[in-house]
Amino acid sequence: MNGAQLIVAALEEEGVEVVFGYPGGAIMPVYDALHDSGLRHILSRHEQGSALAADGYARATGRTGVCMATSGPGGTNLVTGIANAYADSVPMVAITGQVATPLMGTDSFQEVDIFGITMPVVKHSFLLRDVADIPRVIREAFRIASEGRPGPVLIDLPKDVAVAETDAHPLLAGPQPAPKLPDAAAISRAAELLRNAERPVLYAGGGIAIAGAVDAFRRYAETSGIPVVATLKALGALPTRHEQFIGMLGMHGTRAANNAVQNADLLVCVGARFDDRATGRLDGFAPLAKVIHMDADPAEVSKLRVADVALLGDLSGTLERLPAAEIDVDPWMAQCEREREECRPRYDAPGEGVYAPAMLRELTEAAGDDLVLACDVGQHQMWVAQHCHIDRPDRHLTSGGLGTMGFGMPAAIGAQLGNPDKQVVCITGDGSIMMNVQELATINRYRLPIKILLLDNSCLGMVRQWQDLFFDGRRSEVELDDNPDFVRVAESFGIPAFCVERRDEVPAAIDRLLNTEGPVLAHVRIDPQANVWPLVPPGKSNSTMMEEA
Amino acid sequence: MKHTLKLSVQPAEGAILRIIGLVERRGFNLVRIDADRSGADEQLYMELDVVSPSRSIDVLKRQLEKLYDVINVLLLNTNSDQFEIKESKAC
């Protein structure tokens, strides 16, 4: 067996079924080894598509996503996808081919120090200099990628190591280490804070889904009766239609959710990290609250907001050990609910044109429970977060930390391959879709039944909105009136498509989108002037929300 | 305020770069670096003097502890000359 064959065998040993990648010179031995393996390789049309698809696969399945690329430009094309996984703590193993070790450091053809380039955006990385290290490195890479707070791990594989003969064998995966739990003293300090609280709020973060703690979180929320607000990535930790769910907090959150946090006397942070998009101006965030911070990652505690009590370790186990507050939260809950009802969005916008928030809401009302939404980045991403019904966080794939335009389609591809029976809908914009438009070829190649909803406002809407609001309306390089004809683009890739221009066409369009067999794209024209409301201006406190004029 | 960190490190590919890169990226200035791998145990020992006007040294310590090549981080307590001993590998 050679090194490449050993790598492939070790991937199989790790239970990998699907790998996303793109071949080239330095990684050819691995592609050759794929012939004789049970791995399913998905050929994307750009390595960024491979990495983002591996990310989407991981988010939708909870399993580690795997991508691979050749040396030089192959590796650099992976970088955005690796950084995306890092920013959202997604388990991923990325394998890059490298020039042969004697050539490394000589500026040889397609040599790039991908190990160095990716250092700030990986959880860990390996440069495989010895074929005998392959079993240990693959085992370690999968362990590191998925344990504690997950993240991407890079393995750089020089070509001479890939072709070297070896009699090593893959290592068997050992038993999972027992999850770490906070000590009893910390739990009782937290319980004490809960006992003395009058206006507690559960601040749900992306860590809940990552830790597989959705059920434990729901049980805790329901038995304690504490109002829940969520970050973008935690939407669905409690179903967004649940009576205790007050809303998303932060820049494009609801006034009710932001007010709940501003008025809270105790903030119970569950797997969140006080990101600036959620907190607004940090020194004005939850000014009256003591903080209990639960996280798997010790480095998050008191990074941005000092925690009164830190509960470090596995979220499910922590939530199971935390006693529900023995306090009467009903009056406080009632106040939060009242505010939520007062700021419910309206869907009766004037005009005949398609109103995107209403269409998105109707889409999730029409779709079944098995819907997975994969979003791109921009206004449409925020409208999905604000208006779609989301029942579980792993059914809402969104690039939260990095905000990567071009995430939507590859993420949908990964999600669909990981969940062949679910209905996967990609919500994208006319700017974002062009960032990875080549992945239409991947959808067609594997006939993935992905439904693409393209909300076309003929501009980079989110940037246009900021220019209008914060740069005196001086629009700079945001108009996209020269977009291609998206219906013909999709059709030329072999994907049926249709256009939606008026509001009265929306119900039929949703029906057609959801019920067409195989892939389909709906090109929906929306108002180029529409904005996302409400909004906390950058650098301002969450108590200063701007509403539609 | 200046702090001294003492690290013992598994001498793996890129370990020194990873440590230095993290310190600077997290908003600390390095004012002194000492690295030694000449001992019989072949382990890498590093001493870093770092300053930051605003960032918490405890958070930096925990961020360094998360690195897989880092075995141990001691923070030289500038007031009492006491060492804080890391209990277990961060998760």
Ligand SMILES: Cc1ncc(C[n+]2csc(CCOP(=O)(O)OP(=O)(O)O)c2C)c(N)n1
């Ligand atoms: C790769 C990348 N480049 C630039 C940006 C900055 N950016 C954020 S939103 C946005 C506009 C997105 O336009 P579109 O996809 O049409 O969505 P819309 O806001 O119009 O709904 C831009 C350029 C980004 N997030 N990602």
